[in-house]
Amino acid sequence: MSQDRTAVRERAEAVLRQLAGEHARLREDQWRAIEALVVDRRRVLCVQRTGWGKSAVYFVATALLRETGEHGPTVIVSPLLALMRNQVDSAARAGIRARTINSANLDEWDEITAEIHAGAVDVLLISPERLNNPDFRDTVLPKLAATTGLLVVDEAHCVSDWGHDFRPDYRRLRTFLGNLPSGTPVLATTATANARVTQDVAEQLGDVGPAPTSQPGRAGPRRRPAALEIGPDTTPVSGPISALPDRRLGLAAARAGTSAQALVLRGSLDRESLRLGVVDLPGPAHRLAWLADHLDELPGSGIVYTLTVAAAGETAEFLRSRGYAVASYTGQAEDADRRAAEQDLLDNKIKALVATSALGMGFDKPDLGFVVHLGAPPSPIAYYQQVGRAGRAVAHAEVLLLPGAEDAAIWRYFASLAFPPEEQVRAVLAALSTDRPLSTQALEPVVDLRRARLELMLKVLDVDGAVRRVRGGWLATGEPWAYDEARLRRVAAARTAEQAAMREYATTPGCRLRYLRECLDDAGAADCGRCDRCAEPIFSVDVSEAALRAAQAFLGRPGVEVPPKKLWPTGLEAVGVPLKGRIAPAEQALPGRAVGRLSDLGWGGRLRELVGPDAADVDVPDDLAAAVVEVLKAWAHGDDPWPRRPVGVVAVGSRRRPRLVGSLAGRIATVGRLPLLGAVTVTAPGGPRGNSAQRVRALHGAVTVPPDLAGALAGLDGPVLLVDDLVDSGWTLTMVARDLRRAGAPDVLPLALAVAG
Template sequence: MTAGAAERASVRERAEEVLRRLAGEHAKLREDQWRAIEALTVDRRRVLCVQRTGWGKSAVYFVATALLRADGSTGPTVIVSPLLALMRNQVDAAARAGIRARTINSANLDEWSEIEQEIRSGTVDVLLISPERLNNPDFRDNVLPGLAHSTGLLVVDEAHCVSDWGHDFRPDYRRLRTFLSGLPGRTPVLATTATANARVTADVADQLGDDALVLRGSLDRDSLRLAVLRLSDPAHRLAWLADHLERLPGSGIIYTLTVAGATETTEFLRSRGFPVASYTGQVEDAERRVAEQDLLDNKIKALVATSALGMGFDKPDLGFVVHLGAPNSPIAYYQQVGRAGRAVEHAEVVLLPGPEDAAIWRYFASLAFPPEDQVRSVLAQLTAERPLSTQALEPLVDLRRNRLELMLKVLDVDGAVRRIRGGWLSTGEPWTYDTARLRRVAEARTAEQQTMIEYAVTATCRMEFLRRCLDDPDAAPCGRCDNCAEPLFDAEVSAGSLAAAEAFLGRPGVEVAPKKLWPPGMSAIGISLKGKISPVEQIEPGRAVGRLSDLGWGARLRTVVGPESSDAPVPAQLAAAVVEVLKAWARGADAWQQRPVGVVAVGSRRHPQLVHSLAEHIATVGRLPLLGALSPAGGGEETFRGNSAQRVRALHDAFTVSPDLAAAIEAHPGPLLLIDDLVDSGWTMTLAGRSLRRSGATAILPLALATSS
């Protein structure tokens, strides 16, 4: 039966009341907000909202939840949400509307049983879950069926993640198709996103069903003033921040492309007296929570963050977003800058791109879905009877853990494997490697990168440019950006800040932690190494000039030891930096206990001149004998792919100490410097050092030009 006008008017009045509890006494529903709420609560339809950040998408599902729960006829709203920060903000927002929200995620394991009981008893109004939870075996088999049957409203937040055309595709989101198919008829569904172009919008709407209502609004953000400043190198970019951070309004976010970049930027700005905090995927959850709250409370000027701080972080008065390095997609960029200016008249958005951005994009692109031969090798290891955990699979295939897990999730969605308690099983279903689709997605990603380069140099309106990337039909010049109006900032930096930044970034030296445990599961591939590495075979903590991802040394190191670098003698600047690293190592608080007595090189097939010249230079400067080189038989050296188990498999008995080298070690008892160009997985140094220790070296001190992480 179709609801009449009087009933709809009554529902809208009650919706406005809930909104005022949620957002304040003067809040009023936007017309499309009401259209979405009406479709969900009165017509029980499926709705896709593509609306700008700050538009009020969360208000739609909280108001709809309150209305649906008011008569007691529906179960809880289930919100599939991608990030813990988003969940925490939504739980707090729900409480303001009188809605009891709970969340099941990796940070509250001890509460799961209690929450599941509350769901069954009907006392939970909103349950927030991560997409990964949908395929947790216990949750999928024991909780999800009943939850799907009782769900009053399903919300898919950040719905662009459902589409592999979206800038942040996540295979776990694809499992929502199964959840959707299990919902009772006329269960309303809301999908929301601020970053979907026409192709992604059509894809998501198609997954919702033919009758989905699509509400797409203008993506203009009239509080944002966009600008791009092209500075010559990382030191100038850090110096610009030091000179201008105080001028940026309120508190904000400084995005970097890498964890190392975030760490370095935080340390530098703190050295210049700014209260800032780092926020990356390598920061502990408790520390991230404190950092989030400090930003919300304006106790710090900025969070220096990777994309780990992205979707859903809600600080309405965020005054600025600065990017040190460009994201690889204008759509991702629009999403990140959209964190700012939600409840302030003006917010500043500044992009500081660098020539190294493209190299970082290429690295992350290399971690995409593996080639077919690697996928088939994984499928060949799985059976339909005996599950294998990811950890058990790792020694059997040449894929690193994160990439293996991502691949298994995609295969699960495709129906080729199934996750159960204890690991993964083969379903036996035929599976085809979709080369054409993967090529199209890769081509789309490359096109997005090129578009981001064009954004940085365009002379047209920047906001219009971004809106057109999102297929906003109303895109028009904003009148505010640095191309439409007088630029607010210039590229000038002070001599003092530049000198400080150059000195900071020019400091060579990072520690290389030694391996202490053998990879698990080595016995499955016939290698009897397990548990702790024996102390008499271990190497010591080592040093490198820097990381390939460093702001300061990264670009210089990538040209010398990166995947596309040519072989040549060590450059003078790097040779001098190595000497500085050695000096600091000898004098530091964690200095070696005894001065090295000799130098041994790791024989390199990729960079023989580089490694040999480096070893010769160190021996000459340190007045130490160059005892020789240690090369792996068969040629396994550090690569830019492969997991630890496979590296140990290739190298565990590959290093043979020649009689001449053994005699030299015997003639020079004491610690040896072991020289290589790059530490990637760390196993070359570990196993080469192990061979030297077994030949009588009392300690091995690893020294490399670079480390990959």
């Protein structure tokens, strides 16, 4: 039945006023999207800047669809709990009843499912990972797909492995799309997609064919997508699409009853409220000092982004020591602590939230006055996404980048977590080709991949139809699967190009906002007239002597704890290693110490020079030897001292850096007036970082305590210091300590120069 479009728009404007206030009016493209969804039941892809009002589109559309009484709830696929909480609060302002199903509210699933079936829920928010939870996928998802009134894919750039925050679970939307009732409208939204990402997102959303019954877990045959219709009031999609000749730009037509073409609304990425600048400083101490001197000059409250968890904690601690009310926010923090930190920022109780990228997509604080980056993200797209948090509802906001020489090393580390080589993938597929599912932990002894990388690989294989997640773990489907090495190479090349572009952003002589917009293929990019290139810089590079001395003293403090291992990895018996359960207390090491982490703002750079993958083997430098002495003093007399003073020093016989470790052990023995008892031989190769099971497997039987060292240990009445250069997985020190204790050492105190991570 046709609808009066004028009446629909009037009602849409009324709902918007409930959401955003009496003076709110729909933008023309917001109305075009709502009209396409509500009146024409079409599929819409919105590529619009942060703050444009994409959430208003789907909340208004939800209200209009639900008012008819003919449509089920809107399902929003959203990537972060922080975003979900914001969305639930926003919906309530318009009288829209929103609920969320996520890993933090398992005990509410049955209640929420019952509310959905009773028609009491207008909006259901789920994470993409929930789409492949076996219980949710098999019991909730089929009914949900059959009753969905509108599907919203928020932060849709996550669909694309060309995007800056690829989430393979998003690609499971193809199955959800294929099971939607005929004529169900679909909205995909993102603020950060260049032409290539737009193209890939469009293809993923368009490839919705249901899986043939003969191929369980495998996506249906790929179909040539229909052409995109670009809204006449929007910027046409442009950019290096020719780089992918095998992929046409477009969304597949929806199933019967929908328009033959999907509507793409791509607008300008200009942000008139943002003033961008770069403050180039010599090192980490200068950057912390600059923040301490200038944070009060930044308007309102805001976010200070760091590249690592360690840097977030250090920065927040230092700023608190200088009198600022700040909190830290990382993915490693407890959910309750993250919620409290978010709320304090929303309520302007703190000057800044010092955060990693865990605080990113969807965090909504309209009056956020500034975003400062201590270290550059690895791409202009990711940078634009994060700075877009600022200046939504204020006249101007400050956006500042403080790049560091260590940024490239951090980028390289995260790049090392990319999709693994084919032989490792094939090993996993072979291990899963049985009738018994294997958990991720059980797979670790089979393939030398860290847990996060292994889980990412399994998710990609699941989306590709090669494996399937079931109760108890994973099973291979037996379907043919090809390793797309050419595509992986292109993605890696794109990442390298993005890093080069981010370096260029810091030094570009031209307009900074125009540079970012051009990186996102915004054809209407022009000079902003506000940034530190278009106008005079607002902030100087000067730091006060007092702040610099305080920062140098803060970052110069050596010493981090090295916690002992207490449990063996799972699944060792399956690969011939007879170890399981708890490590016997009589074979454990005591808590240890290191000078610092490789990711530390202070000691990190210096330590990477000594123990990085390309570092030469040299005698321990005087400054590091002095730092070790300070660590030992603090260990002996601090708040958590060692239980007894060590009575001897033992070195780990390093294959990569015997000179460094040997000289360090010798210096410690001399300063501490302790006997240097000898070195333990370790024949297992160091190699790249792998998982715990593989490391223990390699070390088992590879540690030798020489007879003279064993004899010296037998008569000791106190602990020995076990000296190494780098604590990576922690298993080398654990296995060596175990053998030392079995040889007679009363206790073992591990001591290293650096901790990885």
